[in-house]
Structures are given as structure tokens and as C-alpha cells.
Amino acid sequence: MATRMKDIAVDLGVSLMTVSKALRNHSDISEETRARVLKRARELNYEPNWIARSLATRRTYMVGVVIPDLMHSFFAEVAKGIARHLDPLGYQVVISNTDENPAAERRQVDLLVARHIDGLIIATALPSWKLNAHPAFESRATPYVLIDRLPAGLEANYVGVRDEELGEMATAHLLAQGCRRVAHLRGPATANSAGRVRGYKRALSRAGVEFHPEYVVQAGGGDMSGFTAMQHLLSLPSRPDAVFCYNDPVAAGAIQAVLESGLQVPADVAIIGAGNVHYSDQLRVPLSTIDQSSGLLGEEAAGLLVQCIEAKTPAKHSHILIPPRLIVRDSSRRAALRT
Amino acid sequence: MATRMKDIAVDLGVSLMTVSKALRNHSDISEETRARVLKRARELNYEPNWIARSLATRRTYMVGVVIPDLMHSFFAEVAKGIARHLDPLGYQVVISNTDENPAAERRQVDLLVARHIDGLIIATALPSWKLNAHPAFESRATPYVLIDRLPAGLEANYVGVRDEELGEMATAHLLAQGCRRVAHLRGPATANSAGRVRGYKRALSRAGVEFHPEYVVQAGGGDMSGFTAMQHLLSLPSRPDAVFCYNDPVAAGAIQAVLESGLQVPADVAIIGAGNVHYSDQLRVPLSTIDQSSGLLGEEAAGLLVQCIEAKTPAKHSHILIPPRLIVRDSSRRAALRT
DNA sequence: CTGAAAGCGCTAACAG
DNA sequence: CTGTTAGCGCTTTCAG
Numbered sequence: 131m132a133t134r135m136k137d138i139a140v141d142l143g144v145s146l147m148t149v150s151k152a153l154r155n156h157s158d159i160s161e162e163t164r165a166r167v168l169k170r171a172r173e174l175n176y177e178p179n180w181i182a183r184s185l186a187t188r189r190t191y192m193v194g195v196v197i198p199d200l201m202h203s204f205f206a207e208v209a210k211g212i213a214r215h216l217d218p219l220g221y222q223v224v225i226s227n228t229d230e231n232p233a234a235e236r237r238q239v240d241l242l243v244a245r246h247i248d249g250l251i252i253a254t255a256l257p258s259w260k261l262n263a264h265p266a267f268e269s270r271a272t273p274y275v276l277i278d279r280l281p282a283g284l285e286a287n288y289v290g291v292r293d294e295e296l297g298e299m300a301t302a303h304l305l306a307q308g309c310r311r312v313a314h315l316r317g318p319a320t321a322n323s324a325g326r327v328r329g330y331k332r333a334l335s336r337a338g339v340e341f342h343p344e345y346v347v348q349a350g351g352g353d354m355s356g357f358t359a360m361q362h363l364l365s366l367p368s369r370p371d372a373v374f375c376y377n378d379p380v381a382a383g384a385i386q387a388v389l390e391s392g393l394q395v396p397a398d399v400a401i402i403g404a405g406n407v408h409y410s411d412q413l414r415v416p417l418s419t420i421d422q423s424s425g426l427l428g429e430e431a432a433g434l435l436v437q438c439i440e441a442k443t444p445a446k447h448s449h450i451l452i453p454p455r456l457i458v459r460d461s462s463r464r465a466a467l468r469t
Numbered sequence: 470m471a472t473r474m475k476d477i478a479v480d481l482g483v484s485l486m487t488v489s490k491a492l493r494n495h496s497d498i499s500e501e502t503r504a505r506v507l508k509r510a511r512e513l514n515y516e517p518n519w520i521a522r523s524l525a526t527r528r529t530y531m532v533g534v535v536i537p538d539l540m541h542s543f544f545a546e547v548a549k550g551i552a553r554h555l556d557p558l559g560y561q562v563v564i565s566n567t568d569e570n571p572a573a574e575r576r577q578v579d580l581l582v583a584r585h586i587d588g589l590i591i592a593t594a595l596p597s598w599k600l601n602a603h604p605a606f607e608s609r610a611t612p613y614v615l616i617d618r619l620p621a622g623l624e625a626n627y628v629g630v631r632d633e634e635l636g637e638m639a640t641a642h643l644l645a646q647g648c649r650r651v652a653h654l655r656g657p658a659t660a661n662s663a664g665r666v667r668g669y670k671r672a673l674s675r676a677g678v679e680f681h682p683e684y685v686v687q688a689g690g691g692d693m694s695g696f697t698a699m700q701h702l703l704s705l706p707s708r709p710d711a712v713f714c715y716n717d718p719v720a721a722g723a724i725q726a727v728l729e730s731g732l733q734v735p736a737d738v739a740i741i742g743a744g745n746v747h748y749s750d751q752l753r754v755p756l757s758t759i760d761q762s763s764g765l766l767g768e769e770a771a772g773l774l775v776q777c778i779e780a781k782t783p784a785k786h787s788h789i790l791i792p793p794r795l796i797v798r799d800s801s802r803r804a805a806l807r808t
Numbered sequence: 809c810t811g812a813a814a815g816c817g818c819t820a821a822c823a824g
Numbered sequence: 825c826t827g828t829t830a831g832c833g834c835t836t837t838c839a840g
Contacts, residue, residue: 134817145827150819158825180584181529182817184520185832200545201747210539213566222580225564227552241561245519353747382751408540408692409748412721414755473833484811489835497809521833524816 133174142170153178184246192222193435194242196252198230202379203407204424205253208277211428212251219436221248230255230318230351243272249435250274254281257319273438277431279322287438289431289450291422293322296454297329298336300374300402300420303456305337307464309372309400313345315359315384317376326376326404345370349380356383364391364399371399372462378403378410378419385415385461400462404454411459418462421455472513481509492517523585531561532774533581535591537569541718542746543763544592547616550767551590558775560587569594569657569690582611588774589613593620596658612777616770618661626777628770628789630761632661635793636668637675639713639741639759642795644676646803648711648739652684654698654723656715665715665743684709688719695722703730703738710738711801717742717749717758724754724800739801743793750798757801760794 135153139146144163152159152167153176159167170176184190195212197205213223224247226238235255242250250272275287297314304312314330317323327346334341344366349359356375360383363370375381381403388399395401395415403410406421430450474492478485483502491498491506492515498506509515523529534551536544552562563586565577574594581589589611614626636653643651653669656662666685673680683705688698695714699722702709714720720742727738734740734754742749745760769789 136817146817147819147827148825151826154819160825163825177579177583179817181520181523182832183819185524185817185834186819188832190520200539200549201542203540203542203545206539206542206545210566222563222584223565224561226562227549240516244516245561379748382748386751409718409721409752412725412753413748413751414753416753475833485834486811487809490810493835499809502809518833521816522835524818525833525835527816 132179133171133176134179135176138167138170138174138176141174142166188246190246190248191220192224192245192247193432194239194247194250195223195225196228196235196238196242196250196254197225198228198235198253198255200225200227202377203409204377204405204422207408207424208253208428208431211425212432213428214425215429215432216436221436228255232256247272249439251431251435252276253278256281273435275431275435275438277427282324285447287434287448289427289434290322290452291427291454292451293325294329294332296404296420296422297326297374298333299329299454299456300326300404301330301333302337303418303458304372304374304400304402304462305333305339307372307396307400307462309464310339311342311345311368311370312339312372312374313347313363313370315349315356315363315373315375315380316346317380318348318350323376326374330374349375349383353379354383356380357387358383360384360387361391364388364393369399372396373399373401375401375403378405378407378417381417381419381461382410382413385413385417389414396460396462396464400464402462406457413461415461416459418459419457421457423452423455427452471518472510472515473518474515477506477509477513477515480513481505527585529585529587530559531563531584531586532771533578533586533589534562534564535567535574535577535581535589535593536564537567537574537592537594539564539566541716542748543716543744543761546747546763547592547767547770550764551771552767553764554768554771555775560775567594571595586611588778590770590774591615592617595620612774614770614774614777616766621663624786626773626787628766628773629661629791630766630793631790632664633668633671635743635759635761636665636713637672638668638793638795639665639743640669640672641676642757642797643711643713643739643741643801644672644678646711646735646739646801648803649678650681650684650707650709651678651711651713652686652702652709654688654695654702654712654714654719655685656719657687657689662715665713669713688714688722692718693722695719696726697722699723699726700730703727703732708738711735712738712740714740714742717744717746717756720756720758720800721749721752724752724756728753735799735801735803739803741801745796752800754800755798757798758796760796762791762794766791 135146135149139149149167152164228235232255277289280288316327347359349355375384381401385395388395402418404420406419410417410419474488475485478488488506491503555562567574571594616628619627655666686698688694714723720740724734727734741757743759745758749756749758
């Protein structure tokens with residue numbers, strides 16, 4: 131059996147409370163007593179029981195992180211950023227995968243809330259997010275921060291990227307390479323892709339390039355979605371000469387599809403992704419991308435959440451938007467070819 | 470305030486115990502009472518308080534997973550496998566990153582144990598693992614399963630890959646491609662790389678190829694380690710014509726080093742990795758690798774752990790070894806070139 | 809079948 | 825500065 135405060139107390143002939151206070155550096159304990167307690171605690175390998183402590187204090191120092199896919203290195207990086215911020219503060223991070231499944235997401239949230247986590251960080255897979263619809267959530271009023279994806283019309287704390295700016299940046303870059311038939315592999319409606327689509331359109335219109343609806347196709351979730359969506363684009367009568375993909379895994383799939391069809395990247399089709407996943411410079415063709423500072427994003431989200439947890443006033447809906455950064459690699463570098 | 474059992478009890482004019490039993494489908498409650506309780510519980514959005522329950526039952530239904538790097542998709546995949554197995558059983562998975570840092574690992578383990586997790590799955594970064602040296606661990610006797618890496622001479626539950634077989638398989642494959650100067654980028658001493666080195670040597674000796682110590686260099690931990698280690702190999706007077714890398718990220722770095730030096734893969738240097746990370750077929754040169762069934766590995770580990778948790782008799786040290794599978798892609802396919 | 813008593817290990821609030 | 829009295833919300837044990 132593990133050592134309890136009580137053991138130390140009887141051992142030293144003091145009261146349980148004295149031990150409790152001494153251990154927590156409570157002010158009103160004499161230096162001498164504290165020293166004795168600490169010493170004995172160490173000797174007995176005392177470790178506080180977090181369960182009991184949580185029950186009494188109503189704080190667990192656990193934070194839940196709900197993400198659609200751990201395998202997607204963007205989210206893994208975000209998760210690491212979160213942990214990096216929270217760990218020194220004494221919070222334990224509990225990560226849950228939803229596989230982009232709304233039902234799974236709801237279940238995970240319920241579970242975490244039932245475990246009385248102190249706060250929640252969520253990259254939601256729900257088209258329109260209603261935590262309010264979560265009875266468990268509502269009753270406990272667990273503070274939460276959304277990341278990466280902000281369902282339209284939802285007022286909430288949010289940390290993400292300037293999606294419209296991102297879309298415009300990527301598209302403008304492709305146009306600057308001399309491409310004119312610029313297509314877009316957009317993400318599912320549930321994601322943050324609407325803003326990127328807007329940015330895409332804006333860049334086109336600013337460059338005076340006509341918008342062709344058939345150039346925007348959706349690349350769902352799966353690992354192969356970029357591949358198949360690209361195949362579709364290639365089969366169009368007027369095949370695109372550039373593609374802006376809403377994330378890097380999709381872009382990687384797109385590159386494969388282009389190469390397999392016998393065409394070249396970027397000569398025939400220039401490609402750019404988003405997210406700057408860590409292996410994107412090692413791909414078949416090193417991938418141009420828009421960096422989203424994933425680690426930083428995680429840290430910011432964690433910071434905001436802690437603020438919410440510790441504030442007595444639940445000052446809702448702050449937004450933190452991280453500026454996108456263009457990273458040019460071979461997959462879109464066409465200028466050189468035209469010299 | 471969230472609903473408690475007590476609320477339901479007074480509400481229905483029954484005792485707290487009746488509610489408790491009814492909610493847990495305890496046998497001795499009349500169907501009628503149970504129905505009433507369940508109904509009211511739903512109406513009041515009752516959610517059991519896990520903290521309180523844990524304190525009373527001494528079970529948390531949380532399982533800790535301690536891994537060196539979430540960003541390495543091998544571990545991400547393992548983690549998903551673990552969750553896939555544990556989730557339906559009602560266990561929550563708590564993942565901790567150690568960044569290959571022994572001190573961090575020790576700290577994470579302590580934290581998890583202090584939180585009274587029911588069991589632990591660890592891919593250790595410690596050279597020689599001594600949980601026994603963990604006072605907290607020892608006193609609580611938390612069941613645990615090691616994965617991927619088994620420190621020499623340690624008796625413990627373990628789920629991993631047949632490393633020696635893996636090393637031999639990879640090396641034999643390179644030899645079969647006609648390579649004779651086969652080098653090996655081995656992992657750090659803390660990892661499971663010793664077995665792979667043995668396999669490498671065995672394959673050489675079986676093929677009657679002499680072993681050159683300078684052909685075995687260590688590729689540490691960092692993302693660039695494969696790159697720099699490969700550069701070293703390329704600078705040797707007698708440059709290798711093939712390299713077996715102990716994992717895929719290192720292999721990816723090695724490929725880059727070879728290409729940057731102006732040589733070809735696999736024509737000048739054939740390369741094979743291990744782990745079959747999900748993007749390995751999208752690399753600059755599609756990477757041959759040895760698949761380790763990461764997801765399955767996670768599931769097996771979870772299964773073994775649950776067995777330990779639920780067994781009254783702590784039947785220690787089972788070993789589950791997953792057979793490696795050769796996957797040939799372009800990076801090592803030389804036979805075709807020689808026709 | 810139902811319930812009263814006791815306790816899991818710790819802490820908040822107040823007395824001494 | 826130290827200790828007492830009450831819980832936190834649930835479960836286990838054992839009487840009714």
C-alpha cells in the first residue's frame with residue numbers, strides 16, 4: 131500500500147492537517163515542523179493521491195485535447211505545442227482521437243467532461259459545433275478553446291490561422307509563377323476550408339483570372355483523397371496547370387497522381403499545400419507549402435485555455451490568429467524554368 | 470452544479486444506494502425501480518463523477534502511454550492502435566511525450582502513477598530500464614508493458630518486433646540486390662537497435678561478406694541525424710553501395726544526403742528503412758522498408774496490459790513478437806537495373 | 809430487494 | 825502555528 135498523509139502524521143505524532151499544509155508549503159507552519167514532515171515524507175516515498183485531491187479541490191489539472199487525427203503530423207505538432215506549454219504548469223494532457231467522426235467526437239468530449247478535466251482544446255470535426263447541445267458540457271461549464279477549425283457563426287475562444295489570407299497567399303504564389311489554370315483541392319465542409327476557398331477566389335479575381343467552378347473539387351478525409359481528387363482534375367478537358375491543396379497530405383497525394391499520369395511537377399502542374407508537415411521537404415517533389423506554425427498554435431491555445439481556467443470571469447470568445455508563411459520549394463518553383 | 474446520485478435519490482424518495490445500484494445494473498434491484506431511476510437520471514443529465522468513483526473503487530480506467538516522440542508516425546500509429554483496443558473497454562488513454570529524454574520519461578511515469586492510472590505502456594528512452602528504481606512505481610505495483618524497446622537483461626512484459634530477424638531481412642534484401650558494401654545506420658544504444666545490428670551482421674556472414682566496423686555508424690535522434698550520418702558514410706574512402714537504416718525517418722534523411730551529393734538512389738546507393746511510416750511511399754525516392762505492423766503492435770500491447778490489470782495473479786513477463794515484413798519500393802530495387 | 813453505516817485520501821473553514 | 829470538524833461523490837459491507 132502506498133503511503134498516505136495519515137501515515138506520516140501518526141508517525142510524527144502530529145495531525146493530518148499539519149502534514150497536509152506542510153506538504154503544500156502552506157504559510158502557517160513552522161519551518162521546523164515542515165522540515166520534519168518533508169523529511170519523513172521523502173523517507174516513506176510519499177506521493178500525493180491526485181484522485182483524492184481532485185475530489186476535494188474540484189480541480190484535476192488535466193486538460194483534454196480532442197483532435198481528428200494524431201497521424202496527421204499537423205495535429206501531432208499542435209499537440210506537442212500544447213503539452214510544451216501545459217506541462218510546466220502542472221497540467222496533464224489527455225489526447226483523444228476522433229478520426230474525423232462527429233459521433234466519436236461527441237463521445238470523447240463527454241468522457242473527458244465526466245472525468246472532470248479542467249479545460250478542453252478541440253479541433254472539431256462537427257460541421258456546426260454546438261457544445262451547448264452537450265448536456266454534460268453545459269451543466270459543468272468546462273472552459274474550452276477551439277483550434278484550427280471554427281464553425282461559421284460560432285462565438286467561442288479560437289486559435290487558428292488566417293485562412294483567407296492563407297488561401298490568397300498560396301493562390302497568388304501560383305499565379306505569380308505564371309500559372310493561369312489554377313485549381314483548388316478544398317477540404318471537407320466541416321473544416322476550415324471555406325476561408326481558404328474565399329482566399330483562393332480573391333487571389334484569382336485580383337489577378338483578373340476567371341473563376342471556374344469545376345476547378346474546385348473536394349478532397350475528403352482519407353489518405354488517398356488527394357490522389358483521386360487530382361486524377362479527376364487531370365481528366366478535365368482543360369487540365370489545370372497549378373493546384374492549391376488545402377493541406378500537405380492531400381498535396382502529396384496530388385503529386386503522386388500527376389507523376390503517375392506521366393506529367394511533371396511543377397513543369398506541367400505546379401502544386402502547393404498547407405501545413406508544412408515535417409516531411410514535406412522529403413517528398414517525391416519537395417513540396418511548397420504555407421506554414422501554419424503548428425507548434426506555436428498549440429502553445430497559444432494552451433495559454434488561452436489556462437487563462438480561461440484561472441479567470442473567475444469567463445470572458446468568452448477571444449480570437450488568436452496566426453499569420454501564414456509562404457514556403458517555396460520545388461513543387462511550385464516554375465519561374466526558374468521560364469528564364 | 471452537476472447532478473449527483475443524491476439528487477436523483479431525494480427526487481425519487483429512495484436511498485442513495487438504490488440509485489447507485491440501479492445505475493450500475495446491480496442484480497438486486499427491481500426492474501421497476503431501476504426504470505424509474507434510469508429515467509430520472511436521463512432527465513437530469515446525470516453523469517457519474519469519475520473522480521469520486523475512482524477514489525472509492527481504486528480503479529481509474531486510465532492507461533498511461535509513454536512514448537519518445539509523437540511526431541514520429543510510428544509511435545502515433547502505435548498509440549492509435551492502443552486506443553483502438555482500449556476505448557471499447559472503457560479505458561481512457563493518456564499519452565505522454567518524453568522527447569527521448571530519460572529524465573522526462575521518469576517524470577512522466579511518476580506523474581501518471583501519482584494519478585493512479587491502472588496500467589502503463591512504455592517505449593522507453595532509458596538505456597537500462599529500472600522501474601524498480603522508481604519508488605512510486607514499486608510501492609503501487611502498477612502493471613506495465615514495454616513496447617518497441619526492451620532493455621537488455623530486463624524481465625518484463627514486452628511487445629515488439631523480432632529485431633534480429635528484421636535486421637537480417639533488410640540486409641539480406643540489399644545483398645540480394647547485388648550490393649556488397651552494405652552499411653548500417655544504427656539507432657542509439659537506448660533503442661532496440663542492438664538486435665538489428667546482430668541481424669545485419671548475421672546476414673553479412675551468411676552471404677560470406679566481410680563485416681567492416683566503419684560501415685556501422687550511429688544516427689542519433691534528431692530529424693537530421695540520418696542526413697549527417699549518411700554524409701559521413703559517403704565520405705569514406707570505400708563508399709558503401711547500400712545502407713540499411715534502423716528507421717524510416719533516418720532513411721529519408723539518408724536519401725537526401727545521397728541525392729544532394731549528386732549520386733543516385735538506388736543506382737549508386739540502395740537504401741532500406743524500417744517502420745513503414747505512412748508517407749514512406751511518397752518520399753523523394755519511394756522508400757523500401759520493413760513493416761512493423763505498428764497498429765497491431767499497439768493493440769497487442771493494450772491487450773496484454775488489460776490482461777495484467779484484470780488478472781489477480783501478476784503473471785509477469787510475457788513476450789509478444791511481431792514478425793517483420795519486407796516491403797520493396799524504388800529505393801532498393803536494383804535488380805531491374807541490372808537486367 | 810432496499811438501505812444505513814463507514815470509508816476511499818485529501819482539503820477548506822474555522823477554532824484553539 | 826496547530827488541530828478539529830465536515831465534507832467532496834461514490835462504493836463496499838452488511839443489516840433489515
